[in-house]
Amino acid sequence: MQINFTHHQSAHCENGVVSNLMKHHGFNVSEPMVFGIGSGLLFCYIPFLKVNHAPAITYRAMPGFIFKRFAKRVGIKIEREKFKDPKKAKAVLDENLNNNNPVGLQVGVYNLTYFPDEYRFHFNAHNLVVYGKTEDTYLISDPVMETVTTLTDKELEKVRFAKGALPPKGHIYYPTNFPKELDLEKAILKGIKHTCRDMLAPMPVLGVKGIRFTAKQIRKWPKKLGVKKANHYLGQIVRMQEEIGTGGGGFRYIFAAFLQESSKILNNPKLADLSKEMTQIGDLWRDFAVDASRIYKNRGAKADGYNEVASQLETIADKEEVFFKALKKAI
Amino acid sequence: MKKSEVPQDKSNLESANFRELCYAVDENGEYTTAHTTGWDPKTIALDNAIEDIHQRIEDAKNRVQNNQTSPIEYYMEFHKMDLPILASYVGIWQWRVKRHFKPKVFHKLSNKILQKYADVFEITIDQLKNLQHAN
Secondary structure, eight states: OBOOOOOOOOSSHHHHHHHHHHHHTTOOOOHHHHHHHTTOEEEEEEEEEEETTEEEEEEEOOTTHHHHHHHHHHTOEEEEEOOSOHHHHHHHHHHHHHTTOOEEEEEOSTTOTTSOGGGOOSOOOEEEEEEEEETTEEEEEOTTSSSOEEEEHHHHHHHHTOOSSSOOTTOEEEEEEOOSSOOHHHHHHHHHHHHHHHHTOSOTTBHHHHHHHHHHHHHHHHHHHOHHHHHHHHHHHHHHHHSTTSTTTTTHHHHHHHHHHHHHHHTOHHHHHHHHHHHHHHHHHHHHHHHHHHHHHSTTOOHHHHHHHHHHHHHHHHHHHHHHHHHHHHO | OBGGGOOBOOOTTGGGTOOEEEEEEOTTSOEEEEEESBOHHHHHHHHHHHHHHHHHHHHHHHHHHTTSSOHHHHHHHHTTOOHHHHHHHHTOOHHHHHHHTSHHHHHTOOHHHHHHHHHHHTSOHHHHHOGGGOO
């Protein structure tokens, strides 16, 4: 059995699942809209958490937060459930499919067989939509893939019950209650305000301050850790910024697209100008990635290379600080 | 980033016939999406990370052969895991898993515990005990 579900590829899995589910229920909401209203943009350096043996750095809000905030701000209700028992998780999934209801699932990436081998890491906050089933094969719409795909019964159970940090525990979710019309305007304002607050937060590892903190760390790395580890750490930053899902420039381009769309909805030309500025900031992040890659390409890099990319980050931090202060005033 | 500047470098995505979606502005300054086959700065970062994993696996293999650690650590590295991840998969406390890395402790493990590890690594107990079976 198969639900009539249209697959749209997106840059990021969580926005993509929400946007695709909304479109399925007749609300045309773009990926950047979901990202912006859900206040997805962020920068955070999490020193005590290690991912792939390097400090965790994120350019977006915690998994699940974007959807939660989006739902609250536009006034839709979400039904979610987690399970201990894989059999029960499967039964609930099948029941929804039988009721013609496509559902979102949180899964681990490591056992996603359709991903290229190199991308299969133990990361448990990936999202996809299940829209049907034939005997023991589930029909999957994974928003980061160009087309739809499938997983067998067993494979799906494995990824739904992956272990490690943020275990999905079979997490299933779907929107249930919709307002007659989405109140996008108010939701956009709330989303923007929240993002400004996050990025300008007086916390040392968060937002603009977090970018400066990271720059400071980078200066210390070659001496403190040796070139090999410093390069590994630097590579990790670039991967977090550019790997599947960010749409380029650590989500800055998606955010710029959101501002552009919002400027039309709110009839606010200031947001269009700010969108252009954000695009330029995104370009600076890309330049940072290019220069950082030059360092970790040649193993025997010199220490001033690290100082240079650190200065680049500090410039970006200054620009983002000015930017988010202006954005706060523009709405 | 302009749409015309969206990088189309060679990358590991190609082997899987897979393109990523990027956001970029078109000639009129309007945002749109574009496919990308890859971008060198991140391909290099990914290649380095994978090479690093291979080194860790090789290193663990050598240490198993020198009787400095148990095959559990080798299989852990082989599956790109670290201690917290492995511990949560087998459902055994981290300090105990770490203890099982000691060859002396490993040789005394019961079949019940060995089976837990073997299940997680999807191998038989025999393969778990003898690295020769591993590729």
